[in-house]
Each structure stands twice: as structure tokens, then as C-alpha cells.
Amino acid sequence: MYQLSINGMTKQAFLSEFWQKKPLLIKGGFTNFEDPLSAEELAGLAMEEAIESRLITNHEGNWQAHHGPFEDFSKLTETHSTLLVQAVDHWHPTAAALLEPFRFIPNWRIDDLMISFSTPHGGVGPHLDQYDVFIIQGQGKRRWRVGLPDASLKQFTKDKALLQVEQFDAVIDHELEPGDILYIPPGCPHEGYAVENALNYSVGFRAPDQKDLISSFADHIIDEEAGKRRYSDANLNLRSSLGEINTEDKARVRTLLNTLINDDELYSQWLGTFLSQPKHEMDLAPLEDALVADSLTDEISPEDVIYKAGGVRAMYQVLSDKILLSINGDTYQIQNEYLEQVKLLTDETFFSFNEVKPALNSLEFKQTLTTLINDGLYFVEAWS
Numbered sequence: 001m002y003q004l005s006i007n008g009m010t011k012q013a014f015l016s017e018f019w020q021k022k023p024l025l026i027k028g029g030f031t032n033f034e035d036p037l038s039a040e041e042l043a044g045l046a047m048e049e050a051i052e053s054r055l056i057t058n059h060e061g062n063w064q065a066h067h068g069p070f071e072d073f074s075k076l077t078e079t080h081s082t083l084l085v086q087a088v089d090h091w092h093p094t095a096a097a098l099l100e101p102f103r104f105i106p107n108w109r110i111d112d113l114m115i116s117f118s119t120p121h122g123g124v125g126p127h128l129d130q131y132d133v134f135i136i137q138g139q140g141k142r143r144w145r146v147g148l149p150d151a152s153l154k155q156f157t158k159d160k161a162l163l164q165v166e167q168f169d170a171v172i173d174h175e176l177e178p179g180d181i182l183y184i185p186p187g188c189p190h191e192g193y194a195v196e197n198a199l200n201y202s203v204g205f206r207a208p209d210q211k212d213l214i215s216s217f218a219d220h221i222i223d224e225e226a227g228k229r230r231y232s233d234a235n236l237n238l239r240s241s242l243g244e245i246n247t248e249d250k251a252r253v254r255t256l257l258n259t260l261i262n263d264d265e266l267y268s269q270w271l272g273t274f275l276s277q278p279k280h281e282m283d284l285a286p287l288e289d290a291l292v293a294d295s296l297t298d299e300i301s302p303e304d305v306i307y308k309a310g311g312v313r314a315m316y317q318v319l320s321d322k323i324l325l326s327i328n329g330d331t332y333q334i335q336n337e338y339l340e341q342v343k344l345l346t347d348e349t350f351f352s353f354n355e356v357k358p359a360l361n362s363l364e365f366k367q368t369l370t371t372l373i374n375d376g377l378y379f380v381e382a383w384s
């Protein structure tokens with residue numbers, strides 16, 4: 001278990017003063033920090049087809065980016081190199097535990113755990129990210145500089161794949177030691193160079209932009225065969241210019257569009273489905289012998305523990321007549337009275353079968369839980 005302490009500040013104080021506002025150096029955020037994996041294990045993950053990885057080198061100022069999977073690590077040179085692996089939480093349960101201390105921020109905002117291994121002077125160069133990130137220092141030391149957002153900073157691409165930013169003034173300039181954490185809000189330029197072989201863990205967050213939202217919402221409308229109401233103008237009056245799309249026309253089209261977004265059922269269904277979609281591949285083990293909903297209580301003992309698999313995105317919305325439970329891009333409908341059991345699925349990493357049992361009176365809940373277990377999104381371990 002990793003215990004986070006934010007410079008003696010409450011989590012609410014951090015949210016009010018720093019979240020999305022100012023970068024923060026959290027000295028000794030984790031005391032006696034122990035790396036959840038080794039550099040060798042990270043390299044092993046970077047050899048897998050399904051796992052996204054990159055290797056960046058910067059010999060004599062010459063930046064080069066290579067994309068995994070890697071068959072060998074000859075480019076991971078003794079100095080000036082970094083290996084980065086995305087979504088390690090999907091593949092490595094011990095590493096996934098590093099996300100838990102940050103779950104004071106809603107599930108849907110948390111994206112994934114990226115892990116990097118850098119040799120001395122290795123880094124990805126000065127750059128901006130569009131999302132919040134906590135960068136945890138694991139083994140070794142790395143010097144980090146962080147600046148404030150500055151719209152005049154020019155960005156440029158190195159070696160086609162590496163977007164960097166020009167030099168910036170730092171408000172944080174510090175050599176991070178194991179257990180230290182940097183919080184960096186979106187748009188703050190930053191760069192980190194290893195002082196000695198170093199592991200860094202980046203907890204990244206999601207913030208979809210308007211075009212992503214609107215295009216996904218449009219896809220949902222098409223899938224649901226919704227949005228068929230047509231423009232109408234029964235109150236049309238004669239006008240002097242016929243070439244104009246006038247204020248009333250514009251307002252009527254806007255209302256037509258808003259009606260769809262304001263359809264709470266349609267909007268909530270889409271939102272949960274969209275926000276719960278994982279961006280990276282999952283490492284799931286569907287059951288070979290699928291369970292049958294009606295025999296769930298015969299197959300699972302009350303003390304057995306149900307775990308959420310690594311990287312599973314689970315969230316819910318309470319509507320007036322039901323709960324929408326969204327897990328990895330699928331949305332299930334559950335009766336409002338089973339909110340406590342829905343929360344076990346979304347808010348906890350594990351729970352005992354006994355705790356969830358009251359909701360098995362509901363056919364919807366029972367079928368949903370059976371599907372989730374059969375698909376490997378949740379798995380059962382016998383109590384030992």
C-alpha cells in the first residue's frame with residue numbers, strides 16, 4: 001500500500017490551491033518508496049506486441065525516437081536514453097497499486113500509469129502535456145525543471161515523433177529522490193534528466209476536448225438511431241431579405257441540437273460509455289467455463305474475494321429511475337436501491353462476494369456481475 005502525503009496538506013487543500021492551477025513539488029510524497037517493478041521487468045513489457053512503448057535517445061543533442069515492441073535494447077545506451085512504457089497498470093497489478101493513492105480524483109479522470117527508465121542525461125526533452133500528471137520518482141535521481149504556462153513558447157517536432165518546446169524559465173528546479181513527486185498541471189513546460197539510472201512513474205489524467213466529445217456523441221446518436229427529429233418552422237413570417245439565415249433560424253437549429261444533449265437518458269448513456277472506454281489494450285483472462293447467473297451463489301463462496309482487473313475503468317451515474325453503471329465502454333442499467341453494491345464495483349479494487357450478495361436479488365445486477373466475471377473484467381479469488 002502506498003500512502004500519499006502532500007507536504008502535510010489535506011487533499012482538499014491540494015485540490016483548491018494546486019489542482020489545474022500551479023505545479024507542486026511534493027517532497028517525500030511516499031516515504032520509504034519501493035519500486036513496484038524493476039527496469040528489467042519494464043524492458044520485458046516493452047517487448048510485448050500489445051504494449052505501447054518508446055525509446056528516446058539524445059546523444060550530442062541529436063534527439064531520436066524509436067517505437068516498440070523492442071527485440072533488443074541496444075539503443076538503451078548507458079547514458080542519454082529513456083525507455084517509456086504506457087498503461088503499465090493494465091499489465092502489472094503491483095504497479096497498478098501506484099494509482100490508488102491518487103483516487104481522491106474521480107475514476108473517470110484517471111488515465112493510466114506510464115513508466116520510464118532513464119540512463120544518466122536521458123529524458124524526453126522540454127515539452128508540454130495537455131493533461132495533468134503526477135510524476136513519481138522511483139529508484140535513482142532525476143533533475144526536473146517545471147515552468148508556468150506561457151503561450152509565447154514555441155513548440156517544434158524533433159525526429160518527427162517528439163514534440164518539444166523551447167527553453168523556459170523554471171519555477172521548480174529540483175533533483176528528485178525516491179518517493180518525491182511532481183504535480184504538473186496542463187500546459188506547464190517541463191523537462192527531466194536522469195542524474196543516475198532512474199525509474200519514473202507518471203499518473204496521467206484525461207480531459208477530452210470538445211471535438212472528441214461531439215464526434216463521439218454523434219457516433220452514439222447514430223448507433224442508437226436517435227436524433228431523427230427534423231427542423232421545423234411553423235411560425236415562419238415573411239421577411240425582407242431571403243438570403244439571410246436570421247437569428248430566429250439560428251436559434252431554432254441550436255434548440256434542435258440542444259434537445260439531444262439535454263435528453264438526459266441519451267446523454268448519460270453516451271457519457272458513461274465514452275468516459276469508461278480504455279485507451280490502451282487490456283490484459284483480461286475471460287473464463288473458459290462461463291458462469292451462469294442463476295448459479296453464481298453455488299459457484300462463489302461468501303468469503304471469496306472479487307478483484308477488479310488492472311486498468312478496468314468503472315464508473316456510475318445516478319438517474320432519477322435507475323443507475324447507469326459503465327465499465328470499459330459498456331453501460332448497464334441497475335435499480336437505484338443497489339447503489340451500495342454498484343459502488344463496490346466502481347469505488348473498490350476488491351470486495352468480498354458476501355458484500356455484493358444483497359444485490360443478487362436483482363436480475364439486472366446478477367447478470368451484469370456474471371458478464372463482468374465471465375469477461376475477466378473482475379475475477380474471483382478463493383479466500384485463503
Ligand code: SIN
Pocket residue numbers: 082115116123124129133135190192200201202
Ligand atoms: C518521463 O518520465 O520521462 C516523461 C514524463 C513526462 O514528462 O510526462
Ligand code: CO
Pocket residue numbers: 127128129133190
Ligand atoms: Co510530460
